[in-house]
Amino acid sequence: MTVWTWLALAGAVALALVAAAEVRRHAAARAAGRRFLRHPTASLGVFILAFFVTLALAAPLVAPYDPTRQLDPVHLQNQPPSLRFLLGTDVYSRDVWSRLVYGARLSLGIGTIAMLVAVTVGAGVGAVAGYFSHWLDAVLMRGVDVGLAVPRIFVLLMAVALWERLPLGALVLLIGFTGWFVTSRLVRAEVLSLREREFVAAARAVGAGPTRVIFRHVLPNAAAPIIVSAALGIGNVILLEAGLSFLGIGVPSPLPSWGSMIHDGWQWIVAAPWTSGFPGLAIAFVVMALNAVGDGLRDALDPRKEGT
Amino acid sequence: MTAWLVRRLAAAIAIVFAVVTITFVLIHLAPGTPFGADEQHQQDPEVIARLVRQFGLDQPLPVQYVLYLRNLLHGELGQSFSQHRPVADAIADTIPPTLTLAGAALVVDFGLGLALGVYQAVRARRFGDVVLGNVALFFHSLPTFWLGLVLLLVFGQWLHVFPVGGMRDPVLCPSVTSARCFGDVLWHLALPALTLGLVGAAGTARYQRAAMLEVVGQDYVRTARAKGLRERRVLLVHALRNALLSFITLIGLAFPFLLTGAVLVETVFAWPGMGRLSVGAIFQRDYPLVTGAALVASGVVVLGSVLADVLYAVADPRIRASGGST
Amino acid sequence: MTEPLLHVRDLKTYFVTEHGGGTARAVDGVSFDVYPGETLGLVGESGCGKTVTSLSILRLIPEPPGHIRPGSFIEFEGRNLLTSAPTALRAIRGNRIAMTFQEPMTSLNPVFTVGDQIAEAAIVHQRLSRRAARARAVEMLTLVGIPDPQERVDHYPHQMSGGMRQRVMIAMALICRPQLLIADEPTTALDVTIQAQILELLDRLQRELGMAVMLITHDLGVVAGSADRVVVMYAGQVVEQAPTRELFARPLHPYTEGLLASVPRLDTRVSQVRGRLHSIPGQVPAATAWPAGCRFHPRCPYAWDRCATEEPPPLDTPGSEPGTHTVRCWLLTEPQRRERRA
Numbered sequence: 001m002t003v004w005t006w007l008a009l010a011g012a013v014a015l016a017l018v019a020a021a022e023v024r025r026h027a028a029a030r031a032a033g034r035r036f037l038r039h040p041t042a043s044l045g046v047f048i049l050a051f052f053v054t055l056a057l058a059a060p061l062v063a064p065y066d067p068t069r070q071l072d073p074v075h076l077q078n079q080p081p082s083l084r085f086l087l088g089t090d091v092y093s094r095d096v097w098s099r100l101v102y103g104a105r106l107s108l109g110i111g112t113i114a115m116l117v118a119v120t121v122g123a124g125v126g127a128v129a130g131y132f133s134h135w136l137d138a139v140l141m142r143g144v145d146v147g148l149a150v151p152r153i154f155v156l157l158m159a160v161a162l163w164e165r166l167p168l169g170a171l172v173l174l175i176g177f178t179g180w181f182v183t184s185r186l187v188r189a190e191v192l193s194l195r196e197r198e199f200v201a202a203a204r205a206v207g208a209g210p211t212r213v214i215f216r217h218v219l220p221n222a223a224a225p226i227i228v229s230a231a232l233g234i235g236n237v238i239l240l241e242a243g244l245s246f247l248g249i250g251v252p253s254p255l256p257s258w259g260s261m262i263h264d265g266w267q268w269i270v271a272a273p274w275t276s277g278f279p280g281l282a283i284a285f286v287v288m289a290l291n292a293v294g295d296g297l298r299d300a301l302d303p304r305k306e307g308t
Numbered sequence: 309m310t311a312w313l314v315r316r317l318a319a320a321i322a323i324v325f326a327v328v329t330i331t332f333v334l335i336h337l338a339p340g341t342p343f344g345a346d347e348q349h350q351q352d353p354e355v356i357a358r359l360v361r362q363f364g365l366d367q368p369l370p371v372q373y374v375l376y377l378r379n380l381l382h383g384e385l386g387q388s389f390s391q392h393r394p395v396a397d398a399i400a401d402t403i404p405p406t407l408t409l410a411g412a413a414l415v416v417d418f419g420l421g422l423a424l425g426v427y428q429a430v431r432a433r434r435f436g437d438v439v440l441g442n443v444a445l446f447f448h449s450l451p452t453f454w455l456g457l458v459l460l461l462v463f464g465q466w467l468h469v470f471p472v473g474g475m476r477d478p479v480l481c482p483s484v485t486s487a488r489c490f491g492d493v494l495w496h497l498a499l500p501a502l503t504l505g506l507v508g509a510a511g512t513a514r515y516q517r518a519a520m521l522e523v524v525g526q527d528y529v530r531t532a533r534a535k536g537l538r539e540r541r542v543l544l545v546h547a548l549r550n551a552l553l554s555f556i557t558l559i560g561l562a563f564p565f566l567l568t569g570a571v572l573v574e575t576v577f578a579w580p581g582m583g584r585l586s587v588g589a590i591f592q593r594d595y596p597l598v599t600g601a602a603l604v605a606s607g608v609v610v611l612g613s614v615l616a617d618v619l620y621a622v623a624d625p626r627i628r629a630s631g632g633s634t
Numbered sequence: 635m636t637e638p639l640l641h642v643r644d645l646k647t648y649f650v651t652e653h654g655g656g657t658a659r660a661v662d663g664v665s666f667d668v669y670p671g672e673t674l675g676l677v678g679e680s681g682c683g684k685t686v687t688s689l690s691i692l693r694l695i696p697e698p699p700g701h702i703r704p705g706s707f708i709e710f711e712g713r714n715l716l717t718s719a720p721t722a723l724r725a726i727r728g729n730r731i732a733m734t735f736q737e738p739m740t741s742l743n744p745v746f747t748v749g750d751q752i753a754e755a756a757i758v759h760q761r762l763s764r765r766a767a768r769a770r771a772v773e774m775l776t777l778v779g780i781p782d783p784q785e786r787v788d789h790y791p792h793q794m795s796g797g798m799r800q801r802v803m804i805a806m807a808l809i810c811r812p813q814l815l816i817a818d819e820p821t822t823a824l825d826v827t828i829q830a831q832i833l834e835l836l837d838r839l840q841r842e843l844g845m846a847v848m849l850i851t852h853d854l855g856v857v858a859g860s861a862d863r864v865v866v867m868y869a870g871q872v873v874e875q876a877p878t879r880e881l882f883a884r885p886l887h888p889y890t891e892g893l894l895a896s897v898p899r900l901d902t903r904v905s906q907v908r909g910r911l912h913s914i915p916g917q918v919p920a921a922t923a924w925p926a927g928c929r930f931h932p933r934c935p936y937a938w939d940r941c942a943t944e945e946p947p948p949l950d951t952p953g954s955e956p957g958t959h960t961v962r963c964w965l966l967t968e969p970q971r972r973e974r975r976a
Contacts, residue, residue: 146326149610151564154602161590161598162338242451243572280454287449527740535755536727549745625790
């Protein structure tokens with residue numbers, strides 16, 4: 001670590017604190033926000049997420065070394081954490097801290113993209129199934145049952161086995177396409193109850209077609225389960241991607257996703273536990289933050305609590 | 309009740325059927341000849357001939373589909389490239405270890421999770437609840453394989469309490485022939501089961517705490533107190549019995565979790581189960597084995613959900629008495 | 635005069651609301667007595683504190699948000715309920731004092747048979763064996779008028795109608811022959827015809843078992859038919875209490891007057907009421923912000939400046955024995971003000 005990267009790190013922490021404080025201030029102005037703030041872990045989660053997002057965005061500033069650069073394969077292998085190498089070096093003499101920071105980009109990025117795919121498809125399917133509610137609903141929900149029957153990881157294992165080498169982009173999309181089932185059920189339930197409300201009848205009376213009614217009227221009111229699904233969904237994807245990368249079939253080396261870092265350090269777990277240890281901790285903290293925020297959002301957006 | 313059961317089973321069969329069909333489509337969409345009868349993978353010509361005959365690889369697609377289904381019904385999943393034997397045999401060998409691991413993990417998961425969830429609900433919002441809640445949140449967010457590595461390092465390597473991998477001592481106990489060898493397996497089982505069980509228990513505890521809290525706020529709990537019952541009876545008999553109903557739905561959800569966890573944990577601990585088999589098969593591009601494992605896994609998940617539905621219907625008098633689910 | 639069975643003095647139960655809502659003073663200085671064998675009606679609109687009062691007697695108020703203030707006094711059969719140890723309190727609940735609740739569907743446990751739920755109190759308090767308790771449960775079902783009790787005893791709550799469930803609750807409450815039954819809105823969730831049946835049942839059981847009944851309701855009609863004395867509550871306080879006949883014949887508190895006047899009467903000529911039903915203007919205030927002085931004064935047609943500043947204590951009515959008809963109203967000290975608005 002150099003002086004500049006220390007400063008940048010301090011700046012990132014400060015920025016995250018400020019961002020979290022701003023979020024808290026804005027939340028306190030609304031009743032839903034106040035319900036969110038009742039969970040201290042949710043606020044902490046906001047800070048942790050802000051911190052890692054800042055790290056990811058400011059990676060070039062915070063990381064003293066290039067994440068794929070092997071600094072000195074002979075002398076700097078598997079070095080324990082020190083002032084020079086904040087989290088030590090791995091077996092290829094790469095700086096673990098730099099890899100972790102750039103890895104945040106990968107893991108958070110993959111998490112977000114796959115989650116967006118999953119939530120979009122899930123909300124779409126759920127809204128259509130809930131709104132139209134005849135044979136289309138039955139077919140879609142049976143499809144969901146089928147989708148839930150195969151454990152997600154086995155679908156991905158099959159895909160990798162069948163298609164020899166799957167490009168990373170395709171893998172991310174596939175992760176997204178295997179994760180929308182639960183969301184669709186939640187959205188469908190919400191839409192089913194919203195469908196009977198007056199504003200839907202009013203919109204239809206004015207002549208709005210189904211697409212317009214769904215997108216402009218129903219879905220915005222069904223936002224609660226969608227938002228909560230999104231927060232929890234990113235966490236699930238991060239864990240899944242980490243697992244696949246750990247097995248060697250996810251993000252390929254030398255790219256530093258947190259899962260592939262654990263994979264790289266696995267063989268050296270005894271000699272250099274920090275190489276696998278820190279990426280795992282990073283995953284744990286980010287997923288924990290996402291879960292805490294998801295819980296807080298679920299409580300905040302619960303329509304039964306309106307007025308508390 | 310029977311009518312409902314028949315309908316539920318029919319639905320389950322339909323789902324399995326759909327999964328099988330989709331798998332068939334996927335196999336044929338992917339590059340490479342299905343079931344390994346091609347030049348890429350070295351196979352005995354006799355074996356290739358058998359496969360062509362069995363799966364109708366020279367026949368039109370619909371015929372292949374029918375043959376595929378028929379073969380599945382006979383338990384014939386194709387030939388494994390890497391193991392040079394039928395996929396079904398290879399998988400069958402790994403089912404007992406995976407079952408053992410999943411069973412032990414389930415015991416830890418539900419036992420610990422239920423106890424913690426109930427305890428947290430009873431002491432809701434007090435110190436014990438807050439601390440345990442955050443601990444559970446942390447464990448729930450851990451990558452299972454990473455926890456396995458940590459436990460392996462600490463308890464296997466540093467403290468020498470448990471072995472660092474495998475299912476049994478290969479020299480002294482190649483198979484379970486005595487009580488001592490049974491104990492040997494248990495000793496090897498401890499860390500992997502604990503890994504999977506702890507992460508599962510964290511999720512179960514969170515779920516069960518919420519279920520229990522919801523029940524404790526109900527009017528009938530107040531009625532029980534108004535009758536002069538001890539608080540312990542109110543919670544453990546009146547409240548818990550209702551909270552257990554939602555607990556049963558967790559059983560259905562446990563199967564996918566355990567199977568997924570098995571893949572990762574078996575790899576970390578070199579446990580000779582279906583998960584580790586599948587992962588190994590991928591690197592050999594042995595897709596018949598991987599797809600076979602995926603089908604078996606799906607079957608288990610569907611079975612688990614039927615089991616959970618049946619248990620729920622039996623346990624909830626509202627459903628039992630009215631003769632079936634709504 | 636005989637000793638009261640239940641003696642409530644200055645009961646105050648407050649609730650802490652979340653996030654700066656302030657303290658809700660749901661019950662704010664309530665005093666009344668229940669005598670052995672009588673039926674006391676506790677009347678008031680929703681939000682006046684009558685349910686909280688009844689829950690406070692058995693200390694069933696959830697302790698974190700709610701608490702019974704020191705200075706409150708509740709005595710039952712000579713024993714102070716507020717200082718009793720938990721074991722002593724449990725021995726009284728379901729045994730000497732029993733309670734039934736408003737919503738029989740949610741107040742009965744859905745996963746246990748009605749027989750088990752009825753028998754439970756007998757097993758716990760009277761140490762009966764399961765078989766003996768089950769037999770008693772069947773007896774109780776007969777007593778409350780449920781047909782085919784031998785069969786019904788193994789049924790689940792969801793298999794019964796609303797009226798039957800309320801009878802089951804009553805059976806559950808009475809199995810240990812309590813001295814006092816607190817019935818919280820026993821008829822509100824039921825059809826009108828079933829209401830009458832339940833009230834008749836309570837009447838009959840009260841005479842047969844010789845117990846006192848505290849009947850909590852918002853329905854004056856229920857009280858008129860069943861209660862010996864009535865306590866009227868408003869805004870967490872008792873505003874009037876009197877024997878039933880006297881209350882209906884000569885209501886003295888303006889709130890009671892308003893309540894009685896609001897009941898549509900079949901024998902009034904349309905011209906008399908000028909085509910509109912009477913209602914008390916305004917709304918019940920929030921429990922976190924009771925008005926100063928007399929709590930009813932913002933809605934009272936007779937109010938004058940004293941009412942806005944001084945809270946009236948319960949005053950005895952002239953012409954009645956002390957304590958039989960008390961009214962919390964300054965009109966008793968200046969009765970001439972009543973004439974002006976009549």
